[in-house]
Amino acid sequence: MTELINVTEPDKLTDQPEDQDKLTEQLEEQEYIINMGPQHPSTHGVLRLVLSLKGEIVKNIQPHCGYIHRGIEKMCERLTYQQIIHLTDRLDYLSAHHNNEAVCLCVEKALEVEVPERVKYIRTIIDELGRLASHQLWWCSFGMDLGALTAFFYGLRDREKILDIFEETTGSRLLQSYNCPGGLMNDIHPNFQKRVKEFITYFRKKLPEYDELLTGNVILMERTKGVGFLSLEDAISYGVTGPSGRASGFACDVRKHHPYSAYDKAEFKEILYTTGDTFHRYKARIDEMWESMKILEQLIDNIPEGDYSAKMKPVLRLPEGEYYQRVESCRGEFGVYIISDGNKTPYRIKFRSPNFSNLSALNIIARNFKIADLIAIGGSLDLVIPDIDR
Amino acid sequence: MNSIVKYITDVYRAVKSLVTGMKVTGYYFVHPGEIVTQQYPENRKELVMFERFRGEVIMPHDDNNQHKCTGCGICQINCPNGSIEVKSIQVETEDGKKKRVLDQHIYHLSMCTFCGLCIKTCPSNALKFGNEFEHAVFTKSKLTKVLNRPGSTLMKGVQ
């Protein structure tokens, strides 16, 4: 979709070469507006970007969201806390378990319920498995955005192994709905620990393949190194969290700084880079996969015995007040803010979605880079659109 | 001179990174044992879902065509998206008392999100997840089901 180009006083321009030059000059000075999306393969969903271009250079990006705005927060005001869980799955479907966990932790905090240790461990393990699955999917689609189709098949091949673990224990591949306030829906499957350990040994062999296939590739290097810088000040000011923010040096890992569940019992490194370009956003996620495997290895053998759920009343009424819970989802900091008026439904619930803030920084990251680089930058931010729109 | 050297190193680097990548794909090319593709319609008999797999909600019946659902409607209240409608009727028992029993347990598969709240909260364990996943149909109304079989009655001893 183009904006009408109106050249000042077009009647006076003739076919003379100098006039033609003037016309070209005037045209070059104007910005060319194009629409990207809402149905575009590289926006990873239904995001619409209105770009102002000068030649090939992106001058301004205006994201238009809302193509999947479902009003989940408003719907939640009519649902009980147990029922909310199934809607939070559908916000950021790649970190479904993290979103569930945030709501459950918030409700448990409000009711001052102490969940059994076993629940904490299992939640953390499933969190990390989910993070691995999400980063694998991101790796596939990032490769595909840059034209490496092989990555798509290799990444999803390994992801299926995690989904099998999920399916065996929780009963669903993608949207598990495994958490409930007070604990878990059911206990882990007897095969769970064996399968996770098998997966770690398998994936430790496969992850170096990712590097061989894509990380060292000259095309990827050329397209990502030195492209799309985000400085530390901007990262903090725009609230860019998750691996995208940590690539700029913003130490924002909630697992480390405000630990929840069993993260305080595991040793892991917060991945920090300082450059903040597309390549380091890529690298931060690859490194996070290694760290996730480390956490899994530490916890998987130490799951304590006990109940899989605390005793909860069938109808939960949160005491009047305000509660906030932050968790680290796959794309950054996810937060749940519940305002309760003492009823069985929340008065107001707000989900702080990481992608929403990450998207707001897209304009300053991609500005003054070429339009082809925008694909790489957008891919490296790893946006999930339903999480933005909610 | 410098540019020529740079050009040649660039070409070398590009070819090298390409070969590294091809090595991985080449390995899988000559190892057909690592094929992961499953032949879906042909392997239907061997394809067993995990026991916890959530394909649909079913109401198990025993050999005497009896189920455990009392028609209390707790699943209907707990369902977050209204995919369950419980229709119960008043009947007169042998000793002359009036009692509510289940008439139709209507389940909208088209709206179900398989959250499991109905099954978890059911006081008499009347519902269960089924492993069937082949549900694709041509008309939407086929996705609305009545879970209790025709003529079925309440199992003895279930309150």
Next chain:
Amino acid sequence: MTNDQLKEKITAIEPEAVFSENKQYLTLSIPKEKLFAFAEKLKGSEALKFDFLFNITGVDRQKSLEVVYHLDSSVYRHVLVVKTETTDRENPRIDSVCSIWHTAEFHEREVFELFGIKFNNHPDLRRLLLEDDHVGYPFRKDYVDDNIVQR
């Protein structure tokens, strides 16, 4: 830093802040006229350094419209909740904090769209989520829409 120490420091820079009870985070409310100056102090002060705004929530309190800011410090890791409210439901106006924390730009656009609170000095106050011809503010408690099927 504990919440009490934080409370002392904040009272020092803004005596008008009214603290409210919250077990988790230090919560305070501030008149909307003072919000912008107070926010600037929160970010600028070396001892507080609230440089990471992680959440803005609009709340419809029925009598008034409230905006809640969740602030974090990337240096000290302390958290503060700032609230401000306006009783004008017809034409609510609150100062924008966009120039202090850039992330507020999107969050304020969302609050504007869903609650109808206008933010003064916002660089680009447009609709973000709903279609252009949407009437009403859906997150207000008195919002009615014929398309909703109630359950």
Next chain:
Amino acid sequence: MKFDEFRDNDSLELFKKPGGNILLTTIDDIIDWGRSNSIWPLTFATSCCGIEMMATGASRHDFARFGIEVYRASPRQADVIVVAGTIVRKMAPVLKRLYDQMSEPKYVIAMGACAVSGGPFYYNSYSVVRGVEEVIPVDVYIPGCPPRPEALLYGVMQLQRKIKLETMSDPRTADTQRPKKEIDPETDFNNYQFGIR
């Protein structure tokens, strides 16, 4: 798969057209065979079901075995639009336009609860379209939230069966996509399919 192993065969019977002469039916068979084995989908995914659609196209399940591997980014080159995910009121005009831009014959698969009926967003949501059939006619409904890749493959096989019933003498248009006899669950309770298994 054998005919009897499929579900919803009685709806399929409704689509059957009266036969023509031998030559025409043979040509019909050839065309339908070609069409049904090369349905190219449009890259259209709005939410969760899109991820399962990607998984279907990947190594484990491999869409390509059905001749539908080529995801087209442009609607003009696509034959089937798999509506994978929620459609909200802002997206509905875009979806309609995409559908209109596709060339005949075009098919629609509604994948997942949101596309079939609005699913979890049927009640209380102010912006969700309750089922994609309010916008465009749908050929095959695949329930599930999200349906597993095998379920999508099964849905595609159902679509292939439907394509194989087409004839040249009575070409497919948007009006003929719906079955002649609609079952209304509100009025006709006896037509509920009894879940006997």
